[in-house]
Amino acid sequence: xxxxxxxxxxxxxxxxxxxxxxxxxxxxxxxxxxxxxxxxxxxxxxxxxxxxxxxxxxxxxxxxxxxxxxxxxxxxxxxxxxxxxxxxxxxxxxxxxxxxxxxxxxxxxxxxxxxxxxxxxxxxxxxxxxxxxxxxxxxxxxxxxxxxxxxxxxxxxxxxxxxxxxxxxxxxxxxxxxxxxxxxxxxxxxxxxxxxxxxxxxxxx
Amino acid sequence: xxxxxxxxxxxxxxxxxxxxxxxxxxxxxxxxxxxxxxxxxxxxxxxxxxxxxxxxxxxxxxxxxxxxxxxxxxxxxxxxxxxxxxxxxxxxxxxxxxxxxxxxxxxxxxxxxxxxxxxxxxxxxxxxxxxxxxxxxxxxxxxxxxxxxxxxxxxxxxxxxxxxxxxxxxxxxxxxxxxxxxxxxxxxxxxxxxxxxxxxxxxxxxxxxxxxxxxxxxxxxxxxxxxxxxxxxxxxxxxxxxxxxxxxxxxxxxxxxxxxxxxxxxxxxxxxxxxxxxxxxxxxxxxxxxxxxxxxxxxxxxxxxx
Numbered sequence: 399x400x401x402x403x404x405x406x407x408x409x410x411x412x413x414x415x416x417x418x419x420x421x422x423x424x425x426x427x428x429x430x431x432x433x434x435x436x437x438x439x440x441x442x443x444x445x446x447x448x449x450x451x452x453x454x455x456x457x458x459x460x461x462x463x464x465x466x467x468x469x470x471x472x473x474x475x476x477x478x479x480x481x482x483x484x485x486x487x488x489x490x491x492x493x494x495x496x497x498x499x500x501x502x503x504x505x506x507x508x509x510x511x512x513x514x515x516x517x518x519x520x521x522x523x524x525x526x527x528x529x530x531x532x533x534x535x536x537x538x539x540x541x542x543x544x545x546x547x548x549x550x551x552x553x554x555x556x557x558x559x560x561x562x563x564x565x566x567x568x569x570x571x572x573x574x575x576x577x578x579x580x581x582x583x584x585x586x587x588x589x590x591x592x593x594x595x596x597x598x599x600x601x602x603x
Numbered sequence: 604x605x606x607x608x609x610x611x612x613x614x615x616x617x618x619x620x621x622x623x624x625x626x627x628x629x630x631x632x633x634x635x636x637x638x639x640x641x642x643x644x645x646x647x648x649x650x651x652x653x654x655x656x657x658x659x660x661x662x663x664x665x666x667x668x669x670x671x672x673x674x675x676x677x678x679x680x681x682x683x684x685x686x687x688x689x690x691x692x693x694x695x696x697x698x699x700x701x702x703x704x705x706x707x708x709x710x711x712x713x714x715x716x717x718x719x720x721x722x723x724x725x726x727x728x729x730x731x732x733x734x735x736x737x738x739x740x741x742x743x744x745x746x747x748x749x750x751x752x753x754x755x756x757x758x759x760x761x762x763x764x765x766x767x768x769x770x771x772x773x774x775x776x777x778x779x780x781x782x783x784x785x786x787x788x789x790x791x792x793x794x795x796x797x798x799x800x801x802x803x804x805x806x807x808x809x810x811x812x813x814x815x816x817x818x819x820x821x822x823x824x825x826x827x828x829x830x831x832x833x834x835x836x837x838x839x840x841x842x843x844x845x846x847x848x849x850x851x852x853x854x855x856x857x858x859x860x861x862x863x864x865x866x867x868x869x870x871x872x873x874x875x876x877x878x879x880x881x882x883x884x885x886x887x888x889x890x891x892x893x894x895x896x897x898x899x900x901x902x903x904x905x906x907x908x909x
Binding site: 407411448 | 651
């Protein structure tokens with residue numbers, strides 16, 4: 399059975415854990431470098447990116463995270479998690495040096511859809527988990543969401559809202575600017591887990 | 604819960620300000636610390652310490668308590684400056700029942716409104732109809748009935764009240780235990796007893812039925828009022844709070860920077876005593892505390908709310 403870590407420093411990590419457990423994978427909370435080493439893949443949840451990046455640094459998680467991602471660990475980031483995985487950010491905090499892990503070749507703009515009153519839901523076309531399956535649109539919940547403003551050559555855009563890419567993949571790394579964990583739709587998690595499973599060679603469930 | 608005030612816009616099926624986007628922001632603040640700030644400089648310290656959001660207000664609760672008079676919504680210029688100073692969500696308080704203060708805060712695009720007992724109530728019978736707003740609301744409660752009345756009015760987040768500005772955690776513990784105890788009690792009830800229980804709680808029947816079924820509030824439940832130390836924050840988290848509000852506890856201590864950081868750390872590592880030692884070791888003095896049993900009922904802020 400594969401082990402998926404959920405970065406549990408701050409944010410809606412419990413919502414991710416609920417979805418993952420329903421997929422029959424072992425889920426552990428990651429708050430230190432030791433638990434990170436047990437993971438076949440890592441979810442970086444929604445929350446405040448400024449809080450997560452600071453706590454990562456304060457508790458010695460930043461370098462181990464970068465090292466594991468460089469060595470090819472699978473990861474899926476939603477909203478704040480996408481910001482952490484990205485190469486570049488605009489709209490970062492002005493009050494400390496907000497870094498990113500730089501694993502995913504995209505640039506993002508924080509809070510680019512506006513203030514909380516502009517947070518929204520939308521129907522998004524997503525690729526089917528199994529080829530040939532018909533795919534219902536996914537109800538995507540965008541909360542003070544970041545926008546993807548640049549995609550590198552290795553980036554595959556899996557879904558768009560209007561012209562705007564909102565789900566991207568680069569090998570075993572995936573990210574969405576919205577929160578699939580909030581609407582409880584497991585398809586993006588399943589899609590990502592398929593990639594993790596293939597690489598690790600172990601069965602899910 | 605119905606999505607009563609979602610607004611349609613451009614793309615097919617796009618909806619702004621639904622109940623789910625409101626509760627969604629509360630979900631994102633889980634496991635975090637929301638800090639009261641009265642200046643942009645304090646907001647910056649809060650963001651640097653790892654606050655998940657800040658609450659902009661004119662005076663922290665312990666000063667409101669000391670100075671007396673009418674406590675109102677904060678100066679708008681100040682809220683604007685705080686919004687410009689940080690990138691994390693900015694909340695602001697309005698008086699209970701003062702829906703025009705709330706309209707103004709919404710027009711200013713604050714991220715969350717706290718209809719708060721810490722300010723002087725504007726209405727001694729009715730709270731704000733929170734479904735009428737696009738911005739999400741948080742409200743205080745002392746027990747399950749009060750929590751469900753506020754959710755029935757459209758609150759997207761609940762915080763147990765505690766006793767703001769007291770530096771004393773006892774009321775926060777009492778209120779959180781009261782909510783969780785009542786939830787456990789109604790979970791054990793046969794269905795036919797729930798209507799009378801709803802009457803006794805003074806809570807909407809459908810929400811009572813929902814809580815009996817799920818065993819939790821329909822919106823996130825945070826803790827407020829009296830947190831002064833990292834151990835206080837961890838205590839509320841271990842008791843089941845999903846995040847922590849800290850009012851006077853940070854900027855009325857002798858070491859706001861370190862204390863803010865330590866309370867953030869303690870909220871993340873709430874169940875790890877070794878980490879709690881590590882983050883609390885270098886702290887100076889906490890804010891002075893008040894014995895709430897020496898307080899007259901009229902001095903208690905938590906009794907405001909209907």
